Amino acid sequence: MKLLTPLAALALLAPAMAQNPAPSNEELERRIDLLAERLDGDQTGGLFQGGGSLGDRFSFGGYGEVEYTNYDGTTDGGAPSGMTDQFDLHRVVFYFGYQFNDTWSFDSEIEYEHGDELAVEFAQIDGRFHEAFNFRAGHLLIPMGFINQTHEPTTFWSAQRPLIERLILPSTWHENGVGTFGRANDFEWQVYVVNSFDASGFDLAASGLRGGRQGGDKAAAEDLAVTARVDYRGVDGLLLGASVYQGNSGQSSAVSDFGVSVMEAHAQYDHGPLRVRGLYAMATVDDAGSLPTPSPSDDLEGWYLEGGWDFLAERADGQALTPFVRFSNYDLSADSAASTDVDIVVVGVAYQPNPNVTFKLDFQDQSNAADTTVDAIRFTIGWAF
Secondary structure, eight states, X not given: OTTHXXXXXXXXXXXXXXXXXXXXXXXXXXXXXXXXXXXXXXXXTOSSOSSOOHHHHEEEEEEEEEEEEEEOSBOTTSSBOOOOOEEEEEEEEEEEEEEOSSSEEEEEEEEEETTTEEEEEEEXXXXXXXXXXXXXXXXXXXXXXXXXXXXXXXXXXXXXXXXXXXHTSOSSOEEEEEEEEEEETTEEEEEEEEEOOOGGGOOHHHHTTGGGOOTTSSOOOSSEEEEEEEEEOOSTTEEEEEEEEEEEOOSSOSSOOOEEEEEEEEEEEEETTEEEEEEEEEEEETTGGGSSSOOSOSEEEEEEEEEEEOTTTTOTTOOEEEEEEEEEEEETTTTSSSOOOEEEEEEEEEEEEETTEEEEEEEEEEEETTOOOOOEEEEEEEEEO
């Protein structure tokens, strides 16, 4: 059957995804164009040359995670934590794509969270005209950090996504917009105009920027934002990059424009079985004390540094066994008078019996000045195809 061709190609692509977990500049160009390279031996020509049947033009894939969390019964200060252990079908996600011709394509990601919550994480039209300049429009993933555009569980080691990329870079972060992307020599870039945050949803001190996301659902667009990213890949195994986001989020609020600025810088180095990754992020929400849920600070910041060693890196069958450690710190009220930052150490191991399946176990130790944090052990079963 013709439909089996793209399905088989996606299975071939999965090892490349696992071996290069750093986000490429064009998330879906990676998925489509690498398939083209495997099948046709011609990445520039595209996967679906000529006419072809529906099966030739259609692509399908997905990923998912089932997560068990065992919380400590007490906080660091000895008080009851009040947390209940959980075994959660965290997400099941499906990719669907269609290639109209050599230039125009549609790609999408549909996610079910916790067994019953349905969301569209992206749904976009790409026009590929030249390596250095292409067009994208629709519902887009914001191009910031390591995780937001490349978040399959086989591409990061920990049982959960890093907290810095959930609170300050609120993965998964997706909005409606239009823009361009491309690459030139050793540089890749993206620039988009999107609907901005809605400040009425912010609870900065509790959940960072997460509550301001609109997710494309009848999104208020009185205020728009610009986001841009550049990555350098000129040295073998090295990725250096940075991204920015700027826009008001008042959405016609009579109180303030609530301007939002987000900036991050990231670096990763891979050499044989070793991988080291680091990220720093900072954000500012103007007049945060006047938000519907006031914050004691306009500023948020955080960083993490992690390293791991794959003891099975030399195997030809795609297995991987990677002990890792991650050190991080974040502060959701960075310039307040109180000490509100949180230190986190995650120690764990990720095992992949093949590049499409992962089992991840880790221990997360959190601490803050008030001794109110709760430690946890997590185990995740993940897959991507």
